[in-house]
Amino acid sequence: MRLAVHRRGLAYVMxxxxxxxxLLGAGDAYAMRVATLVGTYAIAAIGFQLVFGRLGLLAxxxxxxxxxxxxxxxxxxxxxxxxxxxxxxxxxxxxxxxxALVAVPIARLESHYVALATLGLAQLVLLAVTNLEVTxxxxxxxxxxxxxxxxxxxSDSWRMLAVVWVAxxxxxxxxxxxxGAGRAGRLATLRDxxxxxxxxxxxxxxxxxxxxxxxxALAGLAGGFQALGLGVVSPxxxxxxxxxxxxxxxxxxxxxxxxxxxxxxxxxxxLPEVFRGLEQAYLLAYGVMLLAAVVALPTGIDxxxxxxxxxxxxxxxxxxxxxxRKISVxxxxxxxxxxxxxxxxxxxxxxxxxxxxxxxxxxxxxxxTTLLNIVTGLETADAGVVRLDAIPLLNHSPRARxxxxxxxxxxxxxxxxxxxxxxxVSVAATLGAGMAALERVGLAGRARVPATxxxxxxxxxxxxxxxxxxxxxxxxxDEPASGxxxxxxxxxxxxxxxxxxxxxxxxxxxHGMDFxxxxxxxxxxxxxxxxxxxxxxxxxxxDPAVIAAYLGTESAS
Amino acid sequence: MIEATVQLLATALALGSAxxxxxxxxxxxxxxxGAVNFAHGxxxxxxGFVAVALSLLLPEGLPVPGLILLPAVLLTMAVGGAAxxxxxxxxxxxxxxxxxxxxxxAVGLILQHAISLGAGPQPRVGPxxxxxxxxxxxxxxxxxxxxxTIAVAAVLxxxxxxxxxxTRFGRQxxxxxxxxxxxxxxxxxxxxxxxxxxxxxxALAGGAGLLLxxxxxxxxxxxxxxxxxxxVATVIGGWxxxxxxAVAALCIAVFEVLVAAAVSYLVAEMLLYLGVLALLMxxxxxxxxxxxxxxA
Numbered sequence: 059m060r061l062a063v064h065r066r067g068l069a070y071v072m073x074x075x076x077x078x079x080x081l082l083g084a085g086d087a088y089a090m091r092v093a094t095l096v097g098t099y100a101i102a103a104i105g106f107q108l109v110f111g112r113l114g115l116l117a118x119x120x121x122x123x124x125x126x127x128x129x130x131x132x133x134x135x136x137x138x139x140x141x142x143x144x145x146x147x148x149x150x151x152x153x154x155x156x157x158a159l160v161a162v163p164i165a166r167l168e169s170h171y172v173a174l175a176t177l178g179l180a181q182l183v184l185l186a187v188t189n190l191e192v193t194x195x196x197x198x199x200x201x202x203x204x205x206x207x208x209x210x211x212x213s214d215s216w217r218m219l220a221v222v223w224v225a226x227x228x229x230x231x232x233x234x235x236x237x238g239a240g241r242a243g244r245l246a247t248l249r250d251x252x253x254x255x256x257x258x259x260x261x262x263x264x265x266x267x268x269x270x271x272x273x274x275a276l277a278g279l280a281g282g283f284q285a286l287g288l289g290v291v292s293p294x295x296x297x298x299x300x301x302x303x304x305x306x307x308x309x310x311x312x313x314x315x316x317x318x319x320x321x322x323x324x325x326x327x328x329l330p331e332v333f334r335g336l337e338q339a340y341l342l343a344y345g346v347m348l349l350a351a352v353v354a355l356p357t358g359i360d361x362x363x364x365x366x367x368x369x370x371x372x373x374x375x376x377x378x379x380x381x382x383r384k385i386s387v388x389x390x391x392x393x394x395x396x397x398x399x400x401x402x403x404x405x406x407x408x409x410x411x412x413x414x415x416x417x418x419x420x421x422x423x424x425x426x427t428t429l430l431n432i433v434t435g436l437e438t439a440d441a442g443v444v445r446l447d448a449i450p451l452l453n454h455s456p457r458a459r460x461x462x463x464x465x466x467x468x469x470x471x472x473x474x475x476x477x478x479x480x481x482x483v484s485v486a487a488t489l490g491a492g493m494a495a496l497e498r499v500g501l502a503g504r505a506r507v508p509a510t511x512x513x514x515x516x517x518x519x520x521x522x523x524x525x526x527x528x529x530x531x532x533x534x535x536d537e538p539a540s541g542x543x544x545x546x547x548x549x550x551x552x553x554x555x556x557x558x559x560x561x562x563x564x565x566x567x568x569h570g571m572d573f574x575x576x577x578x579x580x581x582x583x584x585x586x587x588x589x590x591x592x593x594x595x596x597x598x599x600x601d602p603a604v605i606a607a608y609l610g611t612e613s614a615s
Numbered sequence: 616m617i618e619a620t621v622q623l624l625a626t627a628l629a630l631g632s633a634x635x636x637x638x639x640x641x642x643x644x645x646x647x648x649g650a651v652n653f654a655h656g657x658x659x660x661x662x663g664f665v666a667v668a669l670s671l672l673l674p675e676g677l678p679v680p681g682l683i684l685l686p687a688v689l690l691t692m693a694v695g696g697a698a699x700x701x702x703x704x705x706x707x708x709x710x711x712x713x714x715x716x717x718x719x720x721a722v723g724l725i726l727q728h729a730i731s732l733g734a735g736p737q738p739r740v741g742p743x744x745x746x747x748x749x750x751x752x753x754x755x756x757x758x759x760x761x762x763x764t765i766a767v768a769a770v771l772x773x774x775x776x777x778x779x780x781x782t783r784f785g786r787q788x789x790x791x792x793x794x795x796x797x798x799x800x801x802x803x804x805x806x807x808x809x810x811x812x813x814x815x816x817x818a819l820a821g822g823a824g825l826l827l828x829x830x831x832x833x834x835x836x837x838x839x840x841x842x843x844x845x846x847v848a849t850v851i852g853g854w855x856x857x858x859x860x861a862v863a864a865l866c867i868a869v870f871e872v873l874v875a876a877a878v879s880y881l882v883a884e885m886l887l888y889l890g891v892l893a894l895l896m897x898x899x900x901x902x903x904x905x906x907x908x909x910x911a
Binding site: 114116163164167169170171173174175178179181182185189298302305336338341344345348349352353354356 | 710
């Protein structure tokens with residue numbers, strides 16, 4: 059599997075090695091300095107691909123972390139007389155810590171707040187380095203000594219080039235590590251399917267922390283190289299231009315693709331040299347390319363390369379049944395929830411027993427989805443009790459509830475981009491368990507296609523498989539049959555009955571009575587946030603209040 | 616003492632009214648398309664340059680050059696706003712909002728550097744609204760420009776308020792912003808409401824640019840600063856609340872002017888950004904809460 063996936067990486071490596079050989083053959087010192095600069099920006103851009111491309115956060119602090127790295131090296135070597143090698147260590151460590159510090163407060167923020175918070179930080183860094191005495195104010199810091207290791211001078215143009223590109227290779231390895239071991243799927247799910255991620259028990263905070271720390275370390279290392287290359291650090295490194303360059307590299311290269319980013323760096327970074335004499339005209343060119351890329355080529359350079367060199371289909375793993383647990387009953391009692399002026403739930407509850415399908419019915423706005431959200435922890439209740447056997451759930455995090463065996467399917471499934479169907483269902487389980495879940499919903503044949511290529515009905519089954527993969531004891535589904543054809547509804551009904559028979563408690567919110575009534579052992583009918591009736595399906599169907607409020611006379615038969 | 620206070624307040628209010636116009640357009644776009652317009656500050660800057668360019672065409676010695684040019688600047692920048700929607704929003708309306716963040720960053724970059732290449736990077740002076748002169752108020756000498764700035768901004772705000780609340784078209788804009796699906800189902804053409812919102816936002820930004828260009832000059836690099844102030848005002852005022860943002864923008868200007876007078880502009884800037892970081896950490900829903908109806 060690895061070899062097939064790496065066919066593209068191999069092509070990129072060949073391309074870069076060829077370019078490097080041509081460059082060294084020409085032996086032009088100026089060209090080598092530009093190529094060193096390309097490598098420098100590539101390192102910072104690889105880090106940016108982690109937070110921006112993979113986690114989907116427009117973290118506009120990457121340029122500022124680059125500047126912090128540059129100043130860390132300059133300060134340590136100019137003021138404290140550290141050797142630049144040690145300075146480089148500092149320019150990795152300090153921005154990594156700064157990145158982690160950034161991640162903590164913004165870990166829960168939405169995208170538009172993340173952009174502002176990181177922009178504000180960048181502005182503060184710029185103001186600080188421009189005005190502090192210790193950073194040399196507007197003049198910056200001069201006289202950074204050349205890079206030497208054990209007395210061996212690495213500062214001439216080709217040695218510096220080699221050092222920086224070895225660091226690029228290391229950055230690629232770090233990125234591979236940070237997105238390895240199933241993390242790519244988790245990051246994609248956190249980015250594109252935040253609610254599903256929460257219900258599956260993925261932890262946004264630790265993932266953001268890791269991504270920001272790695273991104274900070276790489277940005278800082280790049281800043282350190284920049285300082286060494288120029289011998290000078292001025293507030294120009296903290297200006298927004300650096301951030302713009304990194305953003306343009308990431309978008310033109312293809313969001314989330316590091317190979318594309320390195321290629322884009324090789325195209326974009328030399329542009330200022332081309333436009334020399336025209337001051338900042340290169341930024342005009344960046345603007346045009348950025349706009350063109352985001353509008354016309356959203357997958358960037360890497361998307362183009364993928365068309366020529368698509369991933370060879372990876373083999374599918376053997377299905378493995380997830381470990382099973384046993385519970386007897388989920389008890390939801392007297393739950394209340396108010397949104398502004400609307401009392402969405404007013405003392406509602408239900409019991410869901412293992413081995414049974416429990417249907418929740420009620421008109422639109424009667425509180426069905428809110429009830430599921432509260433049980434799974436996506437929303438907090440104002441009052442009430444939710445118990446899984448003896449364990450009270452309401453003060454547990456969604457993650458802890460997922461760990462106790464709760465799983466949730468959504469009315470509008472969120473499907474992550476950039477990963478295949480199997481990876482999508484396996485984010486909270488092993489690949490074998492994911493495969494088994496796909497077999498249960500009849501998607502095994504589609505395991506290795508991109509998840510986003512599925513049609514609406516398949517997406518719904520994918521969402522259910524994703525919930526099943528972790529081996530839940532309680533499965534809560536929100537209108538799973540809506541939008542399905544008759545055959546698909548029948549398949550789904552068979553699946554839900556089989557799941558219940560295997561000992562799972564299945565809870566289904568549904569409008570389609572023809573679908574629900576034959577499979578539900580018990581029904582709960584909600585009306586305006588209260589339970590109108592609850593009990594065995596037949597009894598609830600005959601309840602005059604239910605008929606009047608919801609079923610109508612025809613479907614009561 | 617009292618003269619100095621009146622003087623400072625007039626300065627702050629004049630600056631704040633331009634910020635308020637900027638923030639108003641910024642939030643209108645956020646509400647219409649759910650995305651941040653990073654080019655908004657550059658629209659303000661472009662409005663300033665349009666005013667400068669048009670003022671060169673006017674004969675010398677007109678009594679109220681800025682007021683004469685105001686409609687032309689508003690119109691030009693309304694067209695600019697609509698063009699922004701066509702270029703940076705329309706092709707991306709099915710993409711996640713972050714794509715629009717990026718496309719508007721790109722357009723802002725293009726505006727800034729195209730104007731810098733065309734007009735040069737140095738600051739330019741825009742036309743004064745009603746000529747030069749001073750009014751005495753409680754011993755303080757207030758310039759015609761300051762008073763006219765406040766008056767023009769107030770009239771524009773009132774016009775926006777009337778448009779949004781008293782006209783059928785304004786109700787359509789608000790309906791489309793609040794619930795696009797429902798609005799579409801009611802027969803509202805979202806392309807038109809969104810284009811119109813961008814045009815309105817562009818016109819307001821252009822007006823702010825004209826108002827600022829005389830006293831504060833206009834430089835191609837100014838955009839980012841204006842955008843940041845509007846962004847901060849939006850967070851303080853409560854995400855999605857248009858008048859909350861306008862009032863917050865006014866307060867930011869008062870804060871800035873007072874702190875700059877007492878300590879320095881640098882300290883004012885740093886405190887503003889530190890303040891917004893603290894706010895995002897402690898109360899991300901803003902001081903007054905987010906607008907209703909945007910529950911996830």
